[in-house]
Amino acid sequence: MTEPRLQMLGISKIYPSVVANADVNLTVMPGEIHAVLGENGAGKSTLMKIIYGVVKPDDGQIMWEGRQVHINSPHDARKLGIGMVFQHFALFETLTVAENIALALDDKVSPAALAPRIKQVSEQYGLPLDPQRRVHSMSVGERQRVEIVRCLLQSPKLLIMDEPTSVLTPDAVLKLFESLRRLAAEGVSILYISHKLDEIQTLCDKATVLRAGRVSGTALPKQESAKSLAELMIGRELPVCVHQPREPGEIRLSLEHLNVESSDPFGTRLKDINLSLRSGEIVGIAGISGNGQQELLKAISGERTLSMREGTVRLAERDVGTLDAAQRRQLGLGFVPEERLGRGAAPELSLADNALLTGYVPAAATGMVKRGLIQRGAVRAFAQQVIERFKVKCGGAQSAAASLSGGNLQKFIVGREIMLAPKVMVFAQPTWGVDIGAAMLIRQAIIDMRDQGVAVLVLSEELDELFMMSDRIAVLADGRLSRAVPAKATSINQIGVWMSGDFDYQGAEHVPA
Numbered sequence: 227m228t229e230p231r232l233q234m235l236g237i238s239k240i241y242p243s244v245v246a247n248a249d250v251n252l253t254v255m256p257g258e259i260h261a262v263l264g265e266n267g268a269g270k271s272t273l274m275k276i277i278y279g280v281v282k283p284d285d286g287q288i289m290w291e292g293r294q295v296h297i298n299s300p301h302d303a304r305k306l307g308i309g310m311v312f313q314h315f316a317l318f319e320t321l322t323v324a325e326n327i328a329l330a331l332d333d334k335v336s337p338a339a340l341a342p343r344i345k346q347v348s349e350q351y352g353l354p355l356d357p358q359r360r361v362h363s364m365s366v367g368e369r370q371r372v373e374i375v376r377c378l379l380q381s382p383k384l385l386i387m388d389e390p391t392s393v394l395t396p397d398a399v400l401k402l403f404e405s406l407r408r409l410a411a412e413g414v415s416i417l418y419i420s421h422k423l424d425e426i427q428t429l430c431d432k433a434t435v436l437r438a439g440r441v442s443g444t445a446l447p448k449q450e451s452a453k454s455l456a457e458l459m460i461g462r463e464l465p466v467c468v469h470q471p472r473e474p475g476e477i478r479l480s481l482e483h484l485n486v487e488s489s490d491p492f493g494t495r496l497k498d499i500n501l502s503l504r505s506g507e508i509v510g511i512a513g514i515s516g517n518g519q520q521e522l523l524k525a526i527s528g529e530r531t532l533s534m535r536e537g538t539v540r541l542a543e544r545d546v547g548t549l550d551a552a553q554r555r556q557l558g559l560g561f562v563p564e565e566r567l568g569r570g571a572a573p574e575l576s577l578a579d580n581a582l583l584t585g586y587v588p589a590a591a592t593g594m595v596k597r598g599l600i601q602r603g604a605v606r607a608f609a610q611q612v613i614e615r616f617k618v619k620c621g622g623a624q625s626a627a628a629s630l631s632g633g634n635l636q637k638f639i640v641g642r643e644i645m646l647a648p649k650v651m652v653f654a655q656p657t658w659g660v661d662i663g664a665a666m667l668i669r670q671a672i673i674d675m676r677d678q679g680v681a682v683l684v685l686s687e688e689l690d691e692l693f694m695m696s697d698r699i700a701v702l703a704d705g706r707l708s709r710a711v712p713a714k715a716t717s718i719n720q721i722g723v724w725m726s727g728d729f730d731y732q733g734a735e736h737v738p739a
């Protein structure tokens with residue numbers, strides 16, 4: 227019988243406030259593509275970090291090709307033949323592909339000596355890369371290829387991929403899957419983490435499901451549906467969103483002729499963007515990050531103030547282009563940025579203090595600050611309400627934001643902004659990294675806000691999500707915004723075509739010059 231490549235036996239990892247892994251067993255065979263799924267905070271990343279030597283288990287054994295090993299560092303892991311592609315890449319933008327890879331390898335090799343090997347390996351696996359190209363000129367999909375090729379150069383026997391497709395276009399996902407299948411056919415084992423259950427279904431041979439740190443079951447994904455996998459994961463029936471038609475009210479946010487240069491040298495310029503958003507409606511903006519999403523969000527939130535010639539942003543009737551983010555919040559603008567750590571939350575602060583960061587504004591009427599004094603009780607109570615309503619898994623309001631799993635922090639940030647009850651709410655990727663059950667909860671909460679009259683703008687790469695929630699949908703591609711059409715009058719296919727930039731710009735929302 228073939229020996230398993232990796233066996234984890236009785237692995238446990240306990241943090242002060244939570245059991246991240248409890249008595250976990252996992253077996254991965256050579257050439258197997260094995261999914262690890264589970265709700266946010268179920269312990270998936272912790273388990274992967276244990277394999278890669280980033281986190282030390284408190285208990286249990288790891289067997290590698292039949293013998294017990296102690297993996298104390300990523301260096302140890304790589305020596306065994308374990309490679310990991312992280313969700314967020316750590317590449318130097320101003321360096322070339324070969325320079326980046328040379329820096330990351332354990333054996334020091336000059337970029338020039340590496341270049342032919344990079345070319346050969348990248349072509350062999352259908353992940354074409356030009357070793358001389360500078361990273362700043364590459365798309366996220368191409369950057370991910372750099373990370374994968376870096377791992378492949380070390381001829382891994384096990385490749386760990388943590389939510390690899392969250393940054394990829396549908397086309398790039400198909401290409402990635404082809405490469406992974408080719409690797410598996412050559413005997414490489416792959417551990418694959420994703421919240422996208424349809425991907426797991428098409429790609430993976432086997433799945434191990436984690437719930438609250440324990441293995442709750444295993445499945446053969448190809449014999450399941452996305453729905454049955456979801457239910458296996460959350461242990462109950464998948465909730466659905468209820469979106470009733472509704473007449474929108476007055477205009478709450480207008481963007482008029484936004485022509486804004488990006489502050490990032492590799493960013494995208496906004497080109498004559500026009501949009502009006504009404505009370506009681508959700509407008510979804512589809513498109514892949516990097517097409518002006520960051521620039522548009524900054525222009526709306528006030529992180530980037532505007533000069534007259536860069537166009538107009540109005541909240542209700544008021545021109546707010548020159549106001550900063552704090553001033554716009556005072557006028558009732560709520561905002562959830564794409565990056566949860568650093569922009570959405572201060573990692574080292576507690577959840578309570580993170581609630582205070584945006585909840586102090588009088589417009590939110592949370593009572594967190596009275597006569598200039600912070601009301602600690604009110605701050606904690608507010609954070610506690612967010613934790614309860616949005617089922618945030620954590621050790622309480624005093625937990626540091628950085629100690630939460632990615633999806634749980636996202637739930638907290640989104641929940642905090644929703645509960646501040648703004649007049650206009652802007653979300654960037656609201657369910658990014660959030661498990662399917664929690665994503666439904668967040669989407670329903672956004673729809674409920676709209677039903678209470680809030681004007682909501684959602685930027686998302688997930689078309690299913692946009693179609694579930696939006697009254698109207700527009701596309702942002704290469705810094706241009708299409709007109710926003712009623713969701714019922716368009717289709718996922720149509721929006722997909724627009725996402726490639728192929729839309730009738732002349733038809734964009736009419737705003738007087």
Ligand SMILES: Nc1ncnc2c1ncn2[C@@H]1O[C@H](COP(=O)(O)OP(=O)(O)OP(=O)(O)O)[C@@H](O)[C@H]1O
Pocket residue numbers: 241242244245246264265266267268269270271272273619620629630631632633634659661
């Ligand atoms: N360094 C840490 N200190 C304290 N608690 C931690 C730490 N790292 C993880 N945890 C906790 O361990 C639990 C499991 O986290 P983990 O990141 O493994 O979950 P996950 O399944 O990968 O979730 P997600 O899908 O949200 O990424 C969570 O409750 C998290 O808050």
